[in-house]
Amino acid sequence: MSFGPKSLTARVLLLATLWSAAALVAIAVVISTLYRESADRGFQDLLRAQLYNVINSISIGENNTIAGNPALGDLRFAQPKSGWYWIVEPLGTFAAGPLVSSSLGLSNLAVPSVADVPFDTNYERFYVLDDGSGNKIQVAETEVVLDQEGRAARFRVSGNLAVVETDVRAFSNSLYLALAVFGVGSLIVNALAILYGLKPLDHARGALEKIRAGEAERLQGDFPREIQPLASEINALIDSNQRIVERARMQVGNLAHSLKTPIAVLLNEARLLEKQQGELVRNQAEVMQGQVQSYLNRARIAAQRDSVLSRTEAEPALERLLRVMRRLNGEKEFELTILPANLVFAMEQQDVEETVGNLLENAARFAEHRVKVSVAPAPADIRGGDPLRRFWLELVVEDDGPGLDADQIREAMKRGKRLDESKPGTGLGLSIVREITSEYQGLLDLSRGEQGGLKARLILPGVVKEVA
Known part of the structure; x- marks a missing residue:
């Protein structure tokens, strides 16, 4: 089977390959994007849950101080420079000092102003910043009134976004590998299906080659419904061509037969004439005979030269x-x-x-x-x-x-x-x-x-x- 630039099989395979590749790339991008959005929402939900755990663990102690020891069940809040921090800051005239996780230590976070990142309808805000230790973190923040006297504090919980990136990257790698295997398998199946589907065209081509080689007179074979009309038309064309050739042969034969006798009579009569006149008539009759035969040949050849038979x-x-x-x-x-x-x-x-x-x-x-x-x-x-x-x-x-x-x-x-x-x-x-x-x-x-x-x-x- 030929796979040149004008090959129907090559064109279908190329289009199927390009379409499959484009579809798989689009699917990979869409799924990866959706998974990232889901991972970001899940990360925010995790930070929100940890934020409320911290809120539930904090109270106002003796001497107007903030008391509490949040147990978040995550050792990363105890590891220095991990990117996982919690901070409780008193607001207003509340004279207590801030309470922070051991992972933050004496460091501080460059928190954006409320004007730059406002609170949402749930009085929460989320933002991303650099913790100064090379970690890109996301912070969940809210403000809560701690007692009936109106004393309030601002609560912040942060998580290292490297967790999300690692999770998304692992998922994307698995996704790309799975889609690549699926894509290669699909291309192989598509190629086999296309080759099998176009096989009748190869059979038709082989049948035509047999006609061209003189090994058959008609397009023979059991063709699918879509190709059978083409085969029938080709056979009808061959039959019409044969009829034209036969008709041309008959007409040429009739014309040759009708001219043969008059020319023969002229040649015979030329012998009875005087030598000079007879020679002239005989020469001209022979030339006429040759020319008639030549043009009859040309007419016959023109009728049959394109015949595949x-x-x-x-x-x-x-x-x-x-x-x-x-x-x-x-x-x-x-x-x-x-x-x-x-x-x-x-x-x-x-x-x-x-x-x-x-x-x-x-x-x-x-x-x-x-x-x-x-x-x-x-x-x-x-x-x-x-x-x-x-x-x-x-x-x-x-x-x-x-x-x-x-x-x-x-x-x-x-x-x-x-x-x-x-x-x-x-x-x-x-x-x-x-x-x-x-x-x-x-x-x-x-x-x-x-x-x-x-x-x-x-x-x-x-x-x-x-x-x-």
């Missing part, structure tokens, strides 16, 4: 042509090389035989002793710009004759042009080859070969047939 195996088709050439040219050697052996032309057999046959006739006409034919996959840089990314074959026909120079090659490619009038022929062979090759969007190139003769090189569409 036009396939001709290279080896048997070329072997048949070479057997004929060996019988007609017994004194010359014909050599065929096809690598790999399972190459197939994406062309009609008649077009392959006419194209290669014309090249073989030219090669046999001018060869001294040997004609070489080879077929191989075309180099990638030759048809690298093909937007359809089709597969191309390189067919080479080379002889050991005199060959042609560049000017002669240009003349030979002209329709009806014969460079050697001593040799039989109409001069239409290379032109027909060029036209058929062009109709299949291929290439024709003539040059001097390694044996010194003419080297005809064709780039034609093809496929590689799978070997069972």
